[in-house]
Amino acid sequence: xxxxxxxxxxxxxxxxxxxxxxxxxxxxxxxxxxxxxxxxxxxxxxxxxxxxxxxxxxxxxxxxxxxxxxxxxxxxxxxxxxxxxxxxxxxxxxxxxxxxxxxxxxxxxxxxxxxxxxxxxxxxxxxxxxxxxxxxxxxxxxxxxxxxxxxxxxxxxxxxxxxxxxxxxxxxxxxxxxxxxxxxxxxxxxxxxxxxxxxxxxxxxxxxxxxxxxxxxxxxxxxxxxxxxxxxxxxxxxxxxxxxxxxxxxxxxxxxxxxxxxxxxxxxxxxxxxxxxxxxxxxxxxxxxxxxxxxxxxxxxxxxxxxxxxxxxxxxxxxxxxxxxxxxxxxxxxxxxxxxxxxxxxxxxxxxxxxxxxxxxxxxxxxxxxxxxxxxxxxxxxxxxxxxxxxxxxxxxxxxxxxxxxxxxxxxxxxxxxxxxxxxxxxxxxxxxxxxxxxxxxxxxxxxxxxxxxxxxxxxxxxxxxxxxxxxxxxxxxxxxxxxxxxxxxxxxxxxxxxxxxxxxxxxxxxxxxxxxxxx
Amino acid sequence: xxxxxxxxxxxxxxxxxxxxxxxxxxxxxxxxxxxxxxxxxxxxxxxxxxxxxxxxxxxxxxxxxxxxxxxxxxxxxxxxxxxxxx
Numbered sequence: 001x002x003x004x005x006x007x008x009x010x011x012x013x014x015x016x017x018x019x020x021x022x023x024x025x026x027x028x029x030x031x032x033x034x035x036x037x038x039x040x041x042x043x044x045x046x047x048x049x050x051x052x053x054x055x056x057x058x059x060x061x062x063x064x065x066x067x068x069x070x071x072x073x074x075x076x077x078x079x080x081x082x083x084x085x086x087x088x089x090x091x092x093x094x095x096x097x098x099x100x101x102x103x104x105x106x107x108x109x110x111x112x113x114x115x116x117x118x119x120x121x122x123x124x125x126x127x128x129x130x131x132x133x134x135x136x137x138x139x140x141x142x143x144x145x146x147x148x149x150x151x152x153x154x155x156x157x158x159x160x161x162x163x164x165x166x167x168x169x170x171x172x173x174x175x176x177x178x179x180x181x182x183x184x185x186x187x188x189x190x191x192x193x194x195x196x197x198x199x200x201x202x203x204x205x206x207x208x209x210x211x212x213x214x215x216x217x218x219x220x221x222x223x224x225x226x227x228x229x230x231x232x233x234x235x236x237x238x239x240x241x242x243x244x245x246x247x248x249x250x251x252x253x254x255x256x257x258x259x260x261x262x263x264x265x266x267x268x269x270x271x272x273x274x275x276x277x278x279x280x281x282x283x284x285x286x287x288x289x290x291x292x293x294x295x296x297x298x299x300x301x302x303x304x305x306x307x308x309x310x311x312x313x314x315x316x317x318x319x320x321x322x323x324x325x326x327x328x329x330x331x332x333x334x335x336x337x338x339x340x341x342x343x344x345x346x347x348x349x350x351x352x353x354x355x356x357x358x359x360x361x362x363x364x365x366x367x368x369x370x371x372x373x374x375x376x377x378x379x380x381x382x383x384x385x386x387x388x389x390x391x392x393x394x395x396x397x398x399x400x401x402x403x404x405x406x407x408x409x410x411x412x413x414x415x416x417x418x419x420x421x422x423x424x425x426x427x428x429x430x431x432x433x434x435x436x437x438x439x440x441x442x443x444x445x446x447x448x449x450x451x452x453x454x455x456x457x458x459x460x461x462x463x464x465x466x467x468x469x470x471x472x473x474x475x476x477x478x479x480x481x482x483x484x485x486x487x488x489x490x491x492x493x494x495x496x497x498x499x500x501x502x503x504x505x506x507x508x509x510x511x512x513x514x515x516x517x518x519x520x
Numbered sequence: 521x522x523x524x525x526x527x528x529x530x531x532x533x534x535x536x537x538x539x540x541x542x543x544x545x546x547x548x549x550x551x552x553x554x555x556x557x558x559x560x561x562x563x564x565x566x567x568x569x570x571x572x573x574x575x576x577x578x579x580x581x582x583x584x585x586x587x588x589x590x591x592x593x594x595x596x597x598x599x600x601x602x603x604x605x606x
Contacts (some may be wrong), residue, residue: 239586240582243585246583268562272566476544477542477547478547478548478557478559479547481557482553482557485558490561491561493558493561495561
């Protein structure tokens with residue numbers, strides 16, 4: 001089974017049913033149209049010699065065109081590599097250059113800076129399919145028409161991908177200062193999607209939200225679960241994805257039945273979304289993942305929207321969801337602790353190990369490790385990092401080390417305790433504090449940089465940069481933030497900067513993060 | 521009626537106090553990019569909208585809470601002034 005086989009079955013059985021809707025722009029594609037346009041893109045990619053084992057990038061705002069791109073690329077046998085259209089062009093060019101994409105589908109508005117950044121990195125530029133804009137699929141159609149009028153693309157056939165063929169590469173924040181590519185196969189994704197089918201029981205008349213951007217692993221559930229079941233997905237674009245009022249309106253107007261997002265988005269809706277003025281009655285399932293959901297906001301949302309079932313899903317990009325926990329109908333008023341991450345998904349196995357890799361007794365803290373068909377193949381072109389990501393065992397299983405410290409409670413339910421390293425989650429995104437530091441060190445005035453994450457009532461975490469400078473002249477906060485925005489996605493820009501004569505050090509002369517953390 | 525320079529001063533003071541504590545006020549001009557340069561994140565933008573609604577007794581629509589309308593003090597003043605009928 002491959003991911004694009006879901007669409008092919010939808011085309012056969014649900015041809016006229018709506019597959020994709022753009023929430024605010026109004027564009028829509030039924031299964032037949034999505035099938036037809038992705039076939040045409042596949043044919044064009046075949047002209048560019050794209051085939052099994054290749055990677056194809058896309059650099060598009062979230063739209064019908066990006067869904068067509070995903071399926072066109074999969075049908076060609078290649079893996080898709082999405083990038084964040086709101087991130088700096090330098091980061092996106094790095095990603096596509098890093099995994100050697102064979103072709104790129106890009107919007108004209110991004111082309112100039114992206115091409116310039118690719119040229120700086122060296123090597124031949126990949127062929128590009130340029131769309132004048134996005135919306136409703138018509139811009140993909142006109143781009144393909146234009147290319148066909150220059151040289152027609154002969155009909156090719158959809159590649160019958162093998163389970164271990166790569167389906168997509170998702171880049172996440174890397175501790176060394178550069179993003180790293182998590183390689184996931186059709187087997188990885190299909191196993192996860194099948195598990196979702198069993199637990200959430202999707203129906204053909206369901207309407208799924210697609211809130212997460214496509215470079216984020218939450219998008220895998222959003223795209224493939226509804227399409228597998230002949231249902232509809234509602235694309236929520238970057239421009240409204242953090243606007244609680246607009247999101248309430250979308251849930252109500254599109255009669256969303258299954259919602260999935262990071263908890264911080266649900267917190268925003270609970271606080272600022274004026275839920276009482278909107279109709280959430282179609283909602284039957286609310287899923288959240290990516291970070292801890294502060295109980296006060298979860299309770300507030302659930303009190304305002306009591307009908308649906310609520311699930312806390314947990315898992316890094318490397319495994320997708322690996323544990324889950326259903327939130328009880330009533331959250332006791334005196335509960336202050338977040339809910340556990342839950343029990344391991346039925347298609348996976350889990351162990352908890354100590355720093356030597358030995359399994360700990362139930363009830364003791366240790367690192368959660370996961371084995372099974374969801375587990376990634378590795379990091380793109382990083383054999384050492386990949387090897388470090390897995391437990392060295394002789395049982396023949398590949399145990400991925402999540403880096404998350406958990407405790408297994410008596411009933412097989414896991415409770416999240418914290419991180420082993422310096423990664424934090426902000427609005428569901430993985431943020432390696434080291435990557436922010438690496439960017440700050442590029443600023444000419446900065447001598448030392450140490451970044452810490454602090455708890456924050458409204459945002460979950462607040463990122464604080466401690467800096468010491470080369471000379472007395474202090475750069476302005478506006479200049480520092482603007483500088484960061486050229487190298488980092490907006491969610492990684494520090495919220496607060498503080499300046500020190502010199503940063504505190506430990507006895508071994510390393511930056512003393514613990515004392516910086518205590519400074520608050 | 522509120523005059524645009526009053527609006528400007530109030531907005532500027534709010535942004536400096538709330539989001540840029542310790543910043544030299546001269547660094548924040550009427551054309552400094554705020555949202556697109558990462559000075560205001562999404563939650564800061566919501567707080568700013570809350571402030572504008574309360575301070576100037578206006579209502580900001582969901583589609584207006586974006587960089588197109590709020591990216592600089594100049595644009596914020598225009599938005600507020602248009603709603604106050606200035």
